[in-house]
Amino acid sequence: MIIGVLSDTHHDRANAIPHIIKEFKKRKVEVIFHCGDIESKHLNPDLFGNLPVVCALIEEQKDREEFCFPPNGWRFTVPGDRIVTLPNGLRFYIGHKRAFEFLKGAEAELTKTLEEIRKDYDCVQWLFSGHTHHQIFKQDLLINFLNPGAVESSFDGYEFAVIDTDTHQTTFSRIPTTKPVMRPFSIGIISDSLNISELDVNFWAQLAGQLRKKRIKHIIHCGNISVKDIGRKELSSFTVHYFLREDQINPSSVPDNWQLIPRQEPTVIIGGYRFHIQLELGVTILDKSEMDMHRLSLETRGKHPETNFILFGSTNYAFLEEGEQARIINPGDVVRGRNYAIIKLPTTEITFSSILPPPLS
Numbered sequence: 001m002i003i004g005v006l007s008d009t010h011h012d013r014a015n016a017i018p019h020i021i022k023e024f025k026k027r028k029v030e031v032i033f034h035c036g037d038i039e040s041k042h043l044n045p046d047l048f049g050n051l052p053v054v055c056a057l058i059e060e061q062k063d064r065e066e067f068c069f070p071p072n073g074w075r076f077t078v079p080g081d082r083i084v085t086l087p088n089g090l091r092f093y094i095g096h097k098r099a100f101e102f103l104k105g106a107e108a109e110l111t112k113t114l115e116e117i118r119k120d121y122d123c124v125q126w127l128f129s130g131h132t133h134h135q136i137f138k139q140d141l142l143i144n145f146l147n148p149g150a151v152e153s154s155f156d157g158y159e160f161a162v163i164d165t166d167t168h169q170t171t172f173s174r175i176p177t178t179k180p181v182m183r184p185f186s187i188g189i190i191s192d193s194l195n196i197s198e199l200d201v202n203f204w205a206q207l208a209g210q211l212r213k214k215r216i217k218h219i220i221h222c223g224n225i226s227v228k229d230i231g232r233k234e235l236s237s238f239t240v241h242y243f244l245r246e247d248q249i250n251p252s253s254v255p256d257n258w259q260l261i262p263r264q265e266p267t268v269i270i271g272g273y274r275f276h277i278q279l280e281l282g283v284t285i286l287d288k289s290e291m292d293m294h295r296l297s298l299e300t301r302g303k304h305p306e307t308n309f310i311l312f313g314s315t316n317y318a319f320l321e322e323g324e325q326a327r328i329i330n331p332g333d334v335v336r337g338r339n340y341a342i343i344k345l346p347t348t349e350i351t352f353s354s355i356l357p358p359p360l361s
Contacts, residue, residue, distance in 0.1 A: 001088055002028050004051075005161040007035035007096075007130025008150035009042060016151050016158035017042065019175045021049040027162050031086065035130035035148065036096030040066040045073055054084050056096045056130070083121050090165060093117055093127040108286040110138065110145060118143045126163070132290070135159060135172045137320035137352065139332060139339075146170070155324050156348065168356065172320060173349040180346040185271055186214050188238070189341040191222035191279075191313030192333035197229055199335065204234040206355045207340060211238065214342055218270050220261075222313040222331070223279035231255045241268045243277045267304055273345055276300055276307045282314030282330060290321065297325040309343070318352045 004024040009017060024032065032048055036056040043066070045053075053074045061067045062078040070076045077084060082095045118124055126144050133150035149159025149172070157174030164170075188211045196203050211219065219235065223243040230242060231254055243261040244250060250260055261268060266277040278300070288296070301307050310328045318332035318339055329350065332339025338355040 001086065001090065001165045002030050003033060003163045003165065004029035004031070005033045005035065005128060005146065005148040005163065006151055006159070007148050008037040008133055008152060008154075009034070009039070010037055010150075010152040011039060012042065012152055014152070014158065014177075016175055017047055020151065020158060020160050021047070021051075023160065023173070023175070024051070024162070025049055029162060033092070033094050033128055035094065035128050037130060040064075043067075043071050043074070045071050054092075054094050056082065056094050056128075058096050083124065089123075091121065091124045093121065093124050095127070095129050097129065097131045111140070111286070114138075114140060114143045114145060125165075134324075135161070135320060135322040135350075136290075137170065137172065137318065139170075139317040139319065139337075139352065141317070144170075148172070149174070149322065155322060167353070169351060169353045170318075171349060171351040172322075174347065176347055182271070182346045184344060184347065186216045186342050186344045187270055187275075188214075188216045188219040189222065189311060189329065189331040189343060190219065190334055190339075191311075191331050192224040192316075192335060193221070193226065193229060194224055194335050195226055196334050197226065200338070203334070203338065203355065204229075204232050208234045208237070210340070210353070210355065211342075216342065220268055220275055220277075220311060222277055222311045224313055227251060231258055243279060245279070265304075267307070271345060273308045274304070274306050275309045275311055276304050276326075278310055278312045279314055281310070281312035281328075285312070285315060285319070285330075293321050293328055294323055294325070297323040297328065301325050320350060320352075 006020055031052045034055040036058050038055055056077045057067055059079050077094045082093050084094055085091045129147050133153055134155050135149040136147040138145040148161035151158050157176045159174045162171045219238045219240045221242040225242055227248055230251055240258045241261050261277055268275045300310055307326050310326050312330050315330055316333050316336050319330040321328040331341035342351045
């Protein structure tokens with residue numbers, strides 16, 4: 001199933017909703033999840049392309065007359081009753097203020113919340129929330145957390161997300177507020193490939209094939225790469241920017257398309273965008289709140305001006321925090337999840353994907 005997710009439409013003064021619905025239909029969305037802060041004037045099936053809609057009401061709305069009966073094809077969730085089971089059996093938590101818990105609390109507290117919801121409501125695979133007006137993604141083994149950002153008053157454009165539950169692909173996107181001049185281009189991001197070559201003989205060829213489909217020319221490897229994999233022929237058509245730990249020694253002979261990211265200044269500049277590598281951030285990420293990450297972005301930009309993205313690894317699961325100054329991204333690890341990410345610029349569309357293993361015969 002393909003799910004379109006949006007939130008915090010408020011008054012939609014820019015008339016962004018129809019443009020997002022147009023994008024949803026282009027991406028073959030089958031059902032829409034609205035994570036709250038919707039005005040009663042937008043309770044209109046035609047406005048949402050007559051697609052099925054599940055909408056989270058906030059506390060102040062649940063007893064108001066105009067929200068007592070959902071439009072045809074819609075369903076409301078309310079505080080205390082947020083679980084939705086779709087006809088195909090997939091279960092979701094669709095709320096509004098859960099993202100606020102992460103704003104000042106550490107990621108470890110959010111993880112605890114996810115575990116409690118999974119415990120109380122069996123087979124819930126996603127928790128959706130809005131409220132904080134910026135995009136957040138925390139992948140986990142059993143339950144994922146997602147905030148699609150805001151349609152109104154976001155950091156950057158009119159935001160939404162699209163999830164393909166079959167391919168496990170999650171895309172964070174936006175309708176730009178202005179028309180960019182720059183020609184679009186995309187960058188592949190991977191991390192923590194470690195001994196993948198010994199575990200999966202086909203991984204590098206499959207990854208290269210997926211990235212070529214997106215016309216990607218640059219790959220950034222955030223770190224924890226096996227030295228034996230540097231220079232792999234499968235990646236000969238890409239420029240590969242790779243980061244090594246202090247305990248690793250760069251091979252004496254490396255193909256020209258492989259470029260070492262210096263530890264002293266771990267920044268990659270592609271198309272005018274700056275990607276700063278902080279591999280070790282993954283070790284401490286569970287102790288950080290969103291406020292901590294905001295301070296981290298400010299500190300990073302102070303030392304490395306104009307940084308657009310902070311990339312890290314050393315954890316198993318994908319992560320996105322859309323900060324006002326910079327976006328913090330972990331593409332997820334290669335060994336456990338076969339994960340990778342794609343960043344499309346200048347629209348800053350971020351897609352988290354994975355190379356799924358074939359089913360057993």
